[in-house]
Amino acid sequence: MTPEPTDAIKPPASPASKPAVSTPTRRKYWDALRGMLSPERFSVREEQFFLVVAVMIGLASGLAVVCFRICIDLIRIKLLGSGLRPGMPRVFLAPMLAGLVIAFLVIKFFPRARGSGVNQTKAALYIYDGYIPFSTIIGKFITSGLAIGSGAPLGPEDPSLQIGAGIASAVGRQLHMSREKLRLIAPVGAAAGLAAAFNAPITAVLFVIEEVIGRWTAGILGAVVLAAISSAIVSRWFLGDEPLFRVPVYHLEHIGELGAYAVMGVVGGIASLVFVKYISYLRPRLQRLPPWTHWLQPAAAGLIIGIVGIRYPQIMGAGYTYIDQAMHEQFTWQVLLILGGLKILGTGLSFSSGTPGGLFAPVLFMGAMIGGAVGMVEQMLFPHLAISVGAYALVGMGTLFAGILRAPMTSVFMMLEVSGNYSIIAPVIISNVIAYVISRSFEPTPVFDMLSRQDGMDLPSLEEEREVPLLRVEDAMRPAIGQVITRGMTVHQALERVKGSSQEFFLVGMGGHDWRGVSRAELLAMPDSNQPLRSVLQHHVPYVHQDFTLDTALRIIGQWPLVPVVHRANFQQLLGVLSLDDIVRAYRGAGLSEGLDQEQERITSEASI
């Protein structure tokens, strides 16, 4: 067999060719380069490609959110004027007329643009396999921009989240990703959108995990983080890396301050509860009104907001400028309290009327105002504590975030990320925990879950998962009575032992990690002999530890009728045995099915309202 010529056409050697890089050498380099760039060499797995796409989604979402924020600013300037205090006719005309346009657009063209955007993204993840129509992105962009720009007391973060998720969904569909990846790509975009809007990637990642995905999952964490970081970089590149607020310097100077922050937690918890109850009361009632009123509800809400805005324009729009001012003691405590209260009323009204917009910024606004007011009052009452009003406003933001959105982890990390000051962590945690406990005690359902249930959807929630007791092997295992045969026995001895027992399956500890099992039938089928038992047992039985969850145990137990529960430090120390029946009994005994039934009834009754 003769080798085939590799170079079919060889150029003749020319004396005129340059000796440094001859044509054959050039051809060789070229071939090598082509080989390196050949698609065959780039056999990336879908997971790797998913990460690349996540970065690109982050970039695209970042760009979209930057445009969205600029759009809001421009609309605000055009509709409300360039001053922070809008002029008289504009202040109530702009939100009202914008409300009419928004109602028309939402009812006629973009029905999915209604609401904050968080629930819609979550619904896309859990109900629609990650599908978010592109028209929703357009609708969200236009209607939310118009609403917030015209003074509706809502925020741009949740819409940004949905815009990011929508872009991700569209890209995933176009790239023909697998159904699993398509479902997961929406939260990736959501994190990117939120990170760009809030300029805080860590907060965005945690918020998406706590509120959108609803459970801790390592599967897409990398993609979510990459997307959030890339979009935050885009946002910072275009809008500057200035933080949203100028956070004053804070040091804990007196241990008594922690007590004062506990008071902040109580006040924040009550305020959170008021807001959640208010929305849960108002929204279904406005939705139940005759359909023709839905055309007018955003306009009516806009008119009321405008009338309030004549005296208190601070409550209009997202209000980040005023959060900053509150942090720097530029309002009296009375004004802060009024602004906080009016924002609760205005946001609840605007949101319940169907005006698209987010709750993220209004919650921070309420927190800053109420926190600042509490700080000022405490400053007057306890002058020796050297209370910083700015720190109270900051802690107040986290407190209401934890109390209303029930994302305690996000709220703590958000404060750290926004302030860049680790001294604030103790006050934040104390205040957040108190507000969270108060809010959860009197209203068990978090606000986003409540909203989705009002819309007839039941979506998983990390908050509610916390409520479900986690069952472990120790809750199900039972003592191994008469089910263990010692490995030193002969077959004969084992047969004698089995004959006197009512059990059907027996475990034999062989030393080390090795546990074997044998059924009564198998043993009885063996010829009676003095052969050591260990030499005839073939089946290796898996084992579990007592701290394994029952879910893990279920996966391990497989087809085995019984598995040993062994000590973690001594694998031959048998703590008990576990069977499939034991697991089922444990679940029944915990009353989870009853609890789920009750939950189902509650959801049905809420949906019917």
Add this chain to the structure above:
Amino acid sequence: MPVEAPETTELRCERCGRIMPDGSYWCHACGKLNASPRVRVVFIVFVIAIIAGVGLTKWYVSYLRGLESSLAQRWFSRGEEAVAKNYPAVAIDDYHNALGYDEGNRQYRLKLAEALMKEGRVAEARSNLSTLWSLEPANAQVNLDLARLYAEQNKPEIAIRYYRTAIDGIWSEHPLQHRTATRFELVQYLTQKGDHARAVAELIAIQAESPEDPEIELKVGNLLLQLGENSRAAKSFDAVLKINGDNVDALTGAGQTALALGDYRKAVGLLTVADNLTHAKAGSPQGELLAVAHEALEADPYLRNLTITQRADRVADAFTLSMDTLRKCAAQKNITLVPQSPTAAPQNANPALPTARNGYTTQAVPSAAAPNPLQLLYDSGLEKQPSAKVQALRKNPDAIAPTMDFVFEVLRATENVCPLETPQERALQLIARHESEDQR
């Protein structure tokens, strides 16, 4: 008829040949991306869209930034106009608006803080200044504003600290002038607070920083004079006069210093030149000071080379003038001075009474039954009157000192109650001060 095999739509992996999931371009077995041209096109379009999006967003952002910048400038100009028209409340809103579009502009924030201070919104002003301070701790203007703010809030230690940081801080233009002006402001504040030692120290520092500047030297001299640092003040005025001997202010200051130091002859000389340079205008400060200097020169009984007769004459005149001043002051305060018997009003019976040579006690309040201090002084004067006549003083020169002590006591008692108006009275007051300083 041959049966054709149905056309299959299933995709197989280019690498491993296995059937790929329906609608997917990923081989789940080997992970190969078997991307169809469509997927590749989508990917490339997506990348191009991002690049185009970057360009579009950049344009969009620069458009907004331009608009915001012009709006910020417009609001800031309106704020400046409002400040110029002394409408700080309006200016505050305008500056707030300007800052709304240019959050990081330190000039806007500084102006806002200054307008807030003018409006008396101290907490807000402090907050804004603190923000600026945290960004630029060495910014002299910010430190100066903070110093003024704390000075208004009567927190002298903090105010002085900020004044000092402002003095040592960074000025964007004319640092020496600003530093000196800030030092003068600090001197004024320290003087108000009664901290004369630190005020003098600052003035010395100013002299060291601007040794050749007559204007500053003159200002320092006046302030030193005000603080009672007469010798230092004299040196300052002399320094100015060396540069310009016809400087009226320096001549006046030097004359005042000479008066304070008791060198009435020199004071007369200097003030005469100053008065001449101002063409001896009636009611001019130089003229008034000159009159006082003349009176002091003629009334001072402690001048050297005076004969006993001349000294006795001057003491007797001073006594008469003091009794007249006492009567005039009592009349102004509607107090009727009635001669009383010496037993009814023993000298030094009341703690409020002046004590000879030991200064005058002003703190003690006379009891309801106690007579008025002016009345007590008047009684004491009446008692001393015979021994304060010219002949008596000539005969008994030892009575000169107690008589002059009485005169000074009268002047000290009356100067806090009634202003001393005539040059004679002011001359005697000067002599009294100078004498008490000498005694100290």
